Structures are given as C-alpha cells and as structure tokens.
Amino acid sequence: MSRQIRITVSDEIDKLLSKVAKRLGKKKSMLARELMEQKLYDLNLIQKGFEDLK
Secondary structure (H helix, E strand, O other): OOOOOOOOOOHHHHHHHHHHHHHHOOOHHHHHHHHHHHHHHHOOHHHHHHHHHO
16 A cells, blocks of 8 residues: 655755656656655665565
8 A cells, every 4th residue: 555745845856856857757756756765775774674574
C-alpha cells in the first residue's frame, strides 16, 4: 500500500525541482519521490530496514 506525504521546500528548491522535472519529462512529485528514495538508499536506511525484517 502506498501513502501520500506532504513536504515543504523553499522557493529555490521548488523552482529547481520544476526545472529538472520538466527537462526529464517527469512530474515534480515523481522526481521528489525518486530523490528521497535514492537518499534513503544512499544512507543505507532501506537496506537496514530490510535486514531488520529478517
């Protein structure tokens, strides 16, 4: 099941997300989600969560 969350970002980050999302042909919300997931992966939080399930 997926969940929705709301985040607040600065105007500069919003503009940057909009610009990059347009260039990539993605929705801004999709780009933000992908970036968040990648950061969690980089911090090993996702891997640790899967290991904790074992």
